[in-house]
Amino acid sequence: MDMVADLGANRLYRAPGESSHQQPQRWFNAADITVAHQSNLLKQLNQQRRQELFCDCSVLVEGQLFRAHRNVLFASSGYFRMLLSQGPDGLSDSVSATFDVFSPDTFTVILDFIYSGQLDLSSHNVIEVMSAASYLQMNNVINYCKNFIKSSLDISVKDEDSERCISLSETCSFTSVVGDETSEQQQGPSSVSPPPALWTRDNSRSQSGFIGKDSEQEASASALTTNPSSPSDLNAEAEELQDPHDPLYTLPGSERRRSKGGTKRKAPNSARSNQHEDLDIQEARTQKAEKAEELYATLPPIVGVIGHFNKDSNPIMRFKCPFCTHTVKRKADLKRHLRCHTGERPYPCQACNKRFTRLEHLRSHFETIHQARKLVCRRCKCQVTEDTGHVVCEGTRRYRMCTACIQEVGCDDIPMDSLEGNNDEPALLLGVDGEEEGDTKRSWMVTDDDDLAEDSGADLIIQQVDDSEEELP
DNA sequence: CTGGGGAGGGGGCCC
């Protein structure tokens, strides 16, 4: 093919087989050629898929088998990108994936879109498709669904039926529009158009879109044949921002569990071994907080899914975590759940500097570790009372020992320091992170618990900390 | 190596 003219982006080409001597000449716009070629290529691939030609990837959705081309899936879905790129060598003969978190019908819509650019959305399937697209990390599909729903809502508002509809902006204050980095290769000539019907509870049904309590684990366990890891890039990003050596953050899932105990006893002392470590931790904390904010800013715009139906056949609304397949009833619970992905720990213990995701966990920790609230002798495990159980202080750690154990151990082994009139009680003061005084320097102490019981409550001052402001000089 | 206990983390749900 000879290039005969160059008009910038829209180059003109002579049709194949035509010489410059032939008249009349037929000219082709390069953009038209590109579109035609892409369309034809996609059509060919779709035809091959339907004829199961060269299909090298199997996807099992609730027992129904779909055949596809791994390169097409790779190019279309972040989930498959991760799945296929983490195979043994990326070139293994057969790759398969199994899904139980959405229905075969929903995956049919997704697959048809991948191979045709036509997204068959309706008021009946939009939530399911959006949920599946979120799982498969297909941002362009999510955006289509979002626009679809928004269009429905516009109509709904006019009909004063907004109560029965989902507003994305309303259901998730932290959502933002994500970048559509793959849209060029995926969108094509989409057939999405404003929905003709209202999207209401009545015509919204999404049984299979509901994800149960343990679906995260189930999904993780069942979704991958070749890759047992998390399906989400965002999840990976969330994990990435959490330094396993950082005592202030834990890892999601199993990593989190693994790191939990490791930091449990090391964090309080090691974090204050010197000023440099304090600075490092604060710096790391700031970076983590910033990354957490970035993470929030890049959340996929999907939050609402229809759960199961109640007795009145009304669907029960649930909120879906953008990082995993977990769904919750309340937005507040989702907000709480998100902390396990972002690593946010806004509640530091002023006594030992350990941080917690929840105030109740901090309070429990403080009462158990620093206030010796447990009426059990630490040595012999016998029940004690506030009278018989003497409080032993070890640094900021406090626990009780019965009189017998105190005598048996002897005061020589347990440095005793009367705490009468003690003002040294560790205070659960939050908000002045890293300023707790000398808990590691403090020696062992034994005290009666009367004053402890009295003043412990007064020392419980709670103030949530915003990490991002801690670094202010 | 194993089982028990302590501690922390997370989900559901009530107020």
Add this chain to the structure above:
DNA sequence: TGGGCCCCCTCCCCA
């Protein structure tokens, strides 16, 4: 909507 409680699970330490 946030706080708080209850329950369950996991991990680590230790005997």
